[in-house]
Amino acid sequence: MISPASAPVPTTSSASASTRGRIGVLLVNLGTPDSPKTPDVRRYLNEFLTDARVIDMPAAVRYPLFQGLVVPLRAPKSAKIYQQLWDERGSPLLYHGLDLQKLVQEKLGKDYLVAFGMRYQNPSIESALQELRDAAVERIIVLPLFPQYAAASTGSVQEKVMDIVGKWWVVPSINFIGTFADDPGFIQTFAHLGLEEMKKHDYDHVVFSYHGIPERHVLKGSHKGHCKLGNCCNHYNKNNRYCYRAQCFATSRLLAEAMGLTPEQYTVSFQSRLQSRLRDPWLQPYTDEVLKDMPAKGIKNVLAFSPAFVADCLETTIEVGAEFKEMFEQAGGAHWQLVPSLNSHPMWVDAVVDMIQQN
Incomplete structure (x- = not known):
């Protein structure tokens, strides 16, 4: 019989330390074709536009309509636009994501393992999660790189992660960072980039242009019918x-405050609406319509932000940076300038590290 005095005393040093694994971090962005060639663009669009959270139609309608009609018609046109976007490093959305992963990993150190995946195409979320699983991480922090939560972006990533991990026999603890629309580091970095551009030119007005979503998406996710698509978002x-519209307005107010702008000096608008025969209204006002009216009002020099994106991509570089610039100048505007996205700016790297450590 072992007496109490001689019983072994539990320790918490080597034994418990040896059971601890690194903390896994999964950074996720939307996705990109493997190349700007039409077949690769078609594969990307097929996966993207048949996601039930993006196109919330019944599957019996969604698949025939988009796989059979919309994607085949749209892929060749989109491929030409992607060819304008591609550079010597490939797709900006991809290489900026990989750069961010590398720098965040360096900042976090050996106690973390940072993986990067795309919701659509490659590198896939599944391959990134498998990397974390193979490393026997203790738990996983998932950061979808969409500042403002939307069911079609962040929600889709969350659903995909749960679908994959739900099939594992051992499911680790998982923490999702669902929104960072008002995160101080995110706001400060974008404001810094905007102020740097303002040193180069005198601007009459600032436009904060966000990716649009159908109004019904906002209403479907409304908490107890709170959202009325009106002043409630102020x-x-x-x-x-988790109202996408309210988050866009919150980001804009904080950015304006950080840059010293009054409410009269900026406009919040929405871009990239998908035209459909259903003619469902999307969040308004539409950026392409707003900018055409500005020169007649004496607004000739505009600084444009895309605060729904943390990496430059087709929607920022091509749509806001080039297409909107052309529209603005054709309407009589003198100067339209896009503020570059956060990409792998040191301040943004620090902001991502802070969000991960806080979670």
């Missing part, structure tokens, strides 16, 4: 924390 609180 205040960001627990009732509309």
